[in-house]
Amino acid sequence: MNRIRQLFGIKYPIIQGGMVWCSGWELASAVSNSGGLGLIGAGSMYSDVLREHIIKCKKATNMPFGVNLPLLYANIDEHIKVIIEEEVKIVFTSAGNPKIYTSKLQDHGIKVVHVIANKKFAIKCVESGVDAIVAEGFEAGGHNGIEELTTMCLIPLISKEVDLPIIAAGGISSGNSMLAAFSLGAEGIQMGSRFVASKECSAHINFKSKVIDSDDNETELTLKELTAVRLMKNDFFYQIKDAYSKNASVIELKKILGKGRAKKGMFEGDLKNGELEIGQVSALLDDILPVSEIMSQIILEYEEAVLRINKFKI
Amino acid sequence: MNRIRQLFGIKYPIIQGGMVWCSGWELASAVSNSGGLGLIGAGSMYSDVLREHIIKCKKATNMPFGVNLPLLYANIDEHIKVIIEEEVKIVFTSAGNPKIYTSKLQDHGIKVVHVIANKKFAIKCVESGVDAIVAEGFEAGGHNGIEELTTMCLIPLISKEVDLPIIAAGGISSGNSMLAAFSLGAEGIQMGSRFVASKECSAHINFKSKVIDSDDNETELTLKELTAVRLMKNDFFYQIKDAYSKNASVIELKKILGKGRAKKGMFEGDLKNGELEIGQVSALLDDILPVSEIMSQIILEYEEAVLRINKFKI
Numbered sequence: 001m002n003r004i005r006q007l008f009g010i011k012y013p014i015i016q017g018g019m020v021w022c023s024g025w026e027l028a029s030a031v032s033n034s035g036g037l038g039l040i041g042a043g044s045m046y047s048d049v050l051r052e053h054i055i056k057c058k059k060a061t062n063m064p065f066g067v068n069l070p071l072l073y074a075n076i077d078e079h080i081k082v083i084i085e086e087e088v089k090i091v092f093t094s095a096g097n098p099k100i101y102t103s104k105l106q107d108h109g110i111k112v113v114h115v116i117a118n119k120k121f122a123i124k125c126v127e128s129g130v131d132a133i134v135a136e137g138f139e140a141g142g143h144n145g146i147e148e149l150t151t152m153c154l155i156p157l158i159s160k161e162v163d164l165p166i167i168a169a170g171g172i173s174s175g176n177s178m179l180a181a182f183s184l185g186a187e188g189i190q191m192g193s194r195f196v197a198s199k200e201c202s203a204h205i206n207f208k209s210k211v212i213d214s215d216d217n218e219t220e221l222t223l224k225e226l227t228a229v230r231l232m233k234n235d236f237f238y239q240i241k242d243a244y245s246k247n248a249s250v251i252e253l254k255k256i257l258g259k260g261r262a263k264k265g266m267f268e269g270d271l272k273n274g275e276l277e278i279g280q281v282s283a284l285l286d287d288i289l290p291v292s293e294i295m296s297q298i299i300l301e302y303e304e305a306v307l308r309i310n311k312f313k314i
Numbered sequence: 315m316n317r318i319r320q321l322f323g324i325k326y327p328i329i330q331g332g333m334v335w336c337s338g339w340e341l342a343s344a345v346s347n348s349g350g351l352g353l354i355g356a357g358s359m360y361s362d363v364l365r366e367h368i369i370k371c372k373k374a375t376n377m378p379f380g381v382n383l384p385l386l387y388a389n390i391d392e393h394i395k396v397i398i399e400e401e402v403k404i405v406f407t408s409a410g411n412p413k414i415y416t417s418k419l420q421d422h423g424i425k426v427v428h429v430i431a432n433k434k435f436a437i438k439c440v441e442s443g444v445d446a447i448v449a450e451g452f453e454a455g456g457h458n459g460i461e462e463l464t465t466m467c468l469i470p471l472i473s474k475e476v477d478l479p480i481i482a483a484g485g486i487s488s489g490n491s492m493l494a495a496f497s498l499g500a501e502g503i504q505m506g507s508r509f510v511a512s513k514e515c516s517a518h519i520n521f522k523s524k525v526i527d528s529d530d531n532e533t534e535l536t537l538k539e540l541t542a543v544r545l546m547k548n549d550f551f552y553q554i555k556d557a558y559s560k561n562a563s564v565i566e567l568k569k570i571l572g573k574g575r576a577k578k579g580m581f582e583g584d585l586k587n588g589e590l591e592i593g594q595v596s597a598l599l600d601d602i603l604p605v606s607e608i609m610s611q612i613i614l615e616y617e618e619a620v621l622r623i624n625k626f627k628i
Contacts, residue, residue, distance in 0.1 A: 002628070137464065137466065138453075139464040139466055139467050148534070148535075150465065150466065152453055152484065152485030152494065153453050153530075156491060157530055170464075170466065171467045176499060177498060179497035180495075180498050182623060183491070183494040184494050185490060215433070216461065216471055217461045217463075245561075280467040281466075299628065310620070314613070
């Protein structure tokens with residue numbers, strides 16, 4: 001029995017993280033068509049763009065897919081209207097309070113999953129009646145919690161605390177790490193970075209190439225005073241770092257960040273001045289593959305890892 | 315086959331981290347007598363004290379045990395002399411360059427393991443001819459790397475890079491997390507925090523109680539400009555934090571740290587003014603147990619976790 005597979009009606013408990021500028025209908029439908037759960041990342045979309053992606057995704061797959069909805073965005077109510085009108089069945093919410101929208105979405109037959117990074121929010125999820133939790137560790141790319149709890153510590157902590165099915169996120173890119181996540185108590189995994197380095201990802205090729213070329217000391221969690229985010233260390237990152245060393249205020253940090261940085265970096269491929277959100281696990285990625293190959297590699301690796309563990313008597 | 319068990323001649327590939335003020339002969343011998351590998355933490359000992367602990371440990375167990383030797387300490391040559399004279403068979407070195415002492419120790423029939431936190435030092439370990447590597451993630455307590463690579467990312471990264479047997483450290487306190495570490499490619503685990511909360515640990519009861527009472531937002535990696543260390547957030551920690559917010563220099567930070575802070579906190583039990591080194595995983599610990607119980611719990615949990623994984627068909 002696996003509650004995550006049952007909840008979504010999917011073949012493999014592998015979820016593609018909803019990512020700004022990286023996960024449109026092409027990536028989401030490819031993941032769903034390969035037996036996982038694809039998510040359209042609504043965080044970088046206007047509501048009419050989101051509607052377009054949902055419509056295209058419905059045409060591209062008959063399998064379940066969902067939308068990732070960061071609750072901190074200004075046009076949130078409009079997004080929710082589109083999601084309900086287009087009869088999306090699965091929504092992953094993040095970066096906000098799950099109490100506000102969960103029951104509204106569920107009233108329309110939508111399964112709601114909320115992303116958390118500590119115990120306090122896991123308990124809020126239970127109180128809000130969400131259907132599952134994504135527990136995202138410190139090593140994850142993009143927006144993240146400020147407590148710095150790693151996947152290795154967070155998953156056992158949350159699974160001890162709540163009975164809800166848990167999807168592990170952060171540091172997962174292979175069958176081995178999927179097995180590790182299940183060992184820790186998760187029933188599903190969510191991968192972002194691995195799917196950035198895919199053919200179907202909508203990111204600029206410059207960004208994808210940078211991701212697969214990167215080494216083990218090239219990301220850092222920063223901007224905790226605004227919204228904590230794990231970034232690649234490029235010129236823009238060092239500009240922030242420099243501002244910190246001069247005790248920059250929140251207003252100054254916001255000014256440096258400006259508008260459209262993420263689009264500039266990840267979508268337009270400006271590796272110098274753009275914001276490049278990626279996980280620590282990028283150090284492990286070497287190739288840009290079609291989603292179907294990524295999925296079958298992970299399943300194969302997972303099966304091999306289980307065999308290896310069974311041989312490995314302690 | 316498990317190379318870690320073979321290398322040390324131990325029953326279980328479970329190693330107790332060598333910890334300042336926490337791991338004397340009593341803890342080390344208890345772990346070794348329970349089928350793991352106990353390590354005497356030489357970092358907080360004068361050489362004559364280290365000799366005394368080694369002699370007592372030899373009396374307390376016929377099983378293999380070792381010494382953990384942070385290479386940054388001033389009295390390192392004297393320590394090595396004692397280790398060789400007392401015919402210790404296993405040494406874990408850390409916080410320094412493995413090239414300097416590895417062959418000297420190996421010439422005396424000593425197995426040498428070095429602790430690393432990134433790829434660069436893993437390669438140095440290979441070049442130095444060490445017998446195994448401890449790969450320690452960001453979540454680990456005490457001294458740590460500055461790259462912030464978590465166990466979930468670090469273990470696959472290192473096992474992809476080197477053929478040496480890997481001992482995973484950081485975030486491991488249970489049979490579930492042991493299975494996760496093996497899934498990621500480790501052949502052994504090292505646990506520190508779990509053994510702090512043991513009867514045989516030499517830490518003050520105040521510290522042990524604080525560890526098992528702590529929640530999920532109570533440690534942080536700090537003092538990267540001196541030697542990065544994961545600490546509990548107490549008055550002393552906030553004093554450092556405050557100094558950082560005022561752009562304190564390295565000299566000022568050293569002055570705040572002063573001398574004997576770790577002893578004051580962990581050994582004398584001054585929870586306010588002492589340095590309390592512990593891992594993130596402390597949030598998961600609820601009880602102070604005899605080492606033999608900790609060990610049998612972990613083995614049992616591990617076996618249950620393997621059964622669970624085998625039932626869990628994807």
